[in-house]
Amino acid sequence: MQQEQRSSSDRPLDPGCLLECDAERSADRLGCAVVDFPVAVVLPAGGCGERMGLPTPKQFCTILNRPLISYTIQSFERLSWIGTVVVVIAKENHDLMLNIVQKFNHTKVKVVHGGTTRHRSIFNGLQAFSNTTESTLPMPKPKVVIIHDAVRPFVEEDLLLKITLAAKEQGASGAIRPLVSTVIATTSEGYLDHSLERAKYRASEMPQGFLYDIIFQAYQRCSEFDFDFGTECLHLALQYCGTSAKLVEGPPTLWKVTYKRDLAAAEAIIKETLSTSACIIAGAEAEAVELAKTLQKNLNMMETDVIPCGKESNAEYLSKTRNFIHISTTGSNFLGVLDMVKRFEDTDHARLYPVVIVWVQLNMTKQSADSQRTDELTVFRSLASEVLQGNVLLYGIQIDHSKVPEQWERSVERLTQITVALIRDRNAALTGQLLHA
Ligand SMILES: Nc1ccn([C@@H]2O[C@H](COP(=O)(O)OP(=O)(O)OP(=O)(O)O)[C@@H](O)[C@H]2O)c(=O)n1
Numbered sequence: 001m002q003q004e005q006r007s008s009s010d011r012p013l014d015p016g017c018l019l020e021c022d023a024e025r026s027a028d029r030l031g032c033a034v035v036d037f038p039v040a041v042v043l044p045a046g047g048c049g050e051r052m053g054l055p056t057p058k059q060f061c062t063i064l065n066r067p068l069i070s071y072t073i074q075s076f077e078r079l080s081w082i083g084t085v086v087v088v089i090a091k092e093n094h095d096l097m098l099n100i101v102q103k104f105n106h107t108k109v110k111v112v113h114g115g116t117t118r119h120r121s122i123f124n125g126l127q128a129f130s131n132t133t134e135s136t137l138p139m140p141k142p143k144v145v146i147i148h149d150a151v152r153p154f155v156e157e158d159l160l161l162k163i164t165l166a167a168k169e170q171g172a173s174g175a176i177r178p179l180v181s182t183v184i185a186t187t188s189e190g191y192l193d194h195s196l197e198r199a200k201y202r203a204s205e206m207p208q209g210f211l212y213d214i215i216f217q218a219y220q221r222c223s224e225f226d227f228d229f230g231t232e233c234l235h236l237a238l239q240y241c242g243t244s245a246k247l248v249e250g251p252p253t254l255w256k257v258t259y260k261r262d263l264a265a266a267e268a269i270i271k272e273t274l275s276t277s278a279c280i281i282a283g284a285e286a287e288a289v290e291l292a293k294t295l296q297k298n299l300n301m302m303e304t305d306v307i308p309c310g311k312e313s314n315a316e317y318l319s320k321t322r323n324f325i326h327i328s329t330t331g332s333n334f335l336g337v338l339d340m341v342k343r344f345e346d347t348d349h350a351r352l353y354p355v356v357i358v359w360v361q362l363n364m365t366k367q368s369a370d371s372q373r374t375d376e377l378t379v380f381r382s383l384a385s386e387v388l389q390g391n392v393l394l395y396g397i398q399i400d401h402s403k404v405p406e407q408w409e410r411s412v413e414r415l416t417q418i419t420v421a422l423i424r425d426r427n428a429a430l431t432g433q434l435l436h437a
């Protein structure tokens with residue numbers, strides 16, 4: 001595995017959030033070892049996303065053909081020490097939410113209807129665990145409940161573990177981040193009254209954790225004003241149960257998707273995280289193996305494996321990446337691609353994130369006859385269109401072998417650049433195209 005050293009600050013989100021890789025699973029084992037009590041989650045998702053300014057509520061806006069809320073749900077579902085995930089949605093989005101649960105196989109989700117404000121929605125979610133309502137789905141009360149905005153898609157296991165354990169010990173816990181802007185108080189005429197010393201304050205983020213009985217009691221005791229205008233669950237626990245939350249500083253990726261720019265940022269992070277690795281499959285021919293090794297050297301921004309044709313369907317490689325570069329010297333040798341796609345279908349590998357296959361055709365002979373090329377392109381386009389239905393993005397790049405070193409080097413550089421662009425952008429519009437390096 002080859003990876004250019006990167007500073008921790010510019011490294012994308014921990015791929016564990018997005019890839020069920022070995023490191024992710026071992027972290028989950030840590031959680032199972034230390035969390036020996038029931039933990040459940042309430043995701044308030046009943047808002048309309050007014051500040052986003054789109055007709056679709058922001059929690060249902062899609063990134064790579066998948067609603068934002070599904071990424072958040074998966075951040076919790078992937079952890080075996082977390083039980084039920086109660087998703088609180090507006091009544092009118094009930095069927096939409098059930099479709100998302102079914103399409104993305106969110107097996108831990110229970111759907112509950114929200115209220116007119118975030119606090120009301122959260123309380124409705126909490127009541128789904130209690131048998132003190134007419135709820136048709138009373139579920140066993142958890143020891144700790146994690147409350148997390150459905151529009152905060154990036155939440156990593158180690159923070160969830162800290163929040164959960166702190167809530168178990170202290171009764172309440174919450175994620176915080178340093179303030180970026182200074183907080184000021186204004187006069188009624190719109191002038192500066194005073195500013196707060198920024199270093200003394202923090203932004204309250206999510207996730208937050210609570211002993212279930214504490215936060216449930218706080219909501220039972222809080223006022224109508226709290227329900228209508230409050231925005232802070234930690235405040236309710238302090239005000240109505242005397243429980244002062246333990247604060248845990250979280251990573252920069254904790255932010256809440258509120259405006260359009262936040263959705264663009266979330267898409268960029270997801271795409272970047274999906275582009276950190278690739279598996280290069282080399283055909284049997286010596287030239288294909290040589291090109292695979294050169295490409296691996298050029299793709300030094302990614303963790304790459306070079307494997308012989310036929311091994312790409314090994315579980316070991318499937319769990320590491322969703323990017324496959326298939327190099328072959330013969331013409332329309334799609335058999336390798338078809339085997340891979342079948343494997344993806346069997347393992348559900350493309351259910352949550354689109355899988356990229358870049359088919360590199362290394363032309364060793366002079367150009368084939370135009371009619372052959374046209375037929376080839378027709379077959380390729382039809383295959384690409386078919387596999388797209390299974391969330392597989394199939395791209396083609398042709399490269400003509402050259403014995404002139406400078407010419408060959410330029411071609412391989414172009415091949416590298418096109419490959420990186422296709423993997424990073426995952427644009428469905430380019431599938432089925434035979435680009436030329
Ligand atoms: N009645 C409400 C209002 C908000 N939320 C949820 O609370 C989270 C954080 O709230 P916010 O970012 O304010 O979402 P919206 O209220 O949808 O946004 P806006 O204020 O821009 O309308 C979101 O997941 C939102 O869906 C909720 O469950 N029920």
Ligand SMILES: O=P(O)(O)OC[C@@H](O)[C@@H](O)[C@@H](O)CO
Binds near residue numbers: 118149206231
């Ligand atoms: O006020 P909004 O509904 O936009 O967002 C809710 C946020 O206030 C909340 O998620 C954190 O501040 C933690 O309480």
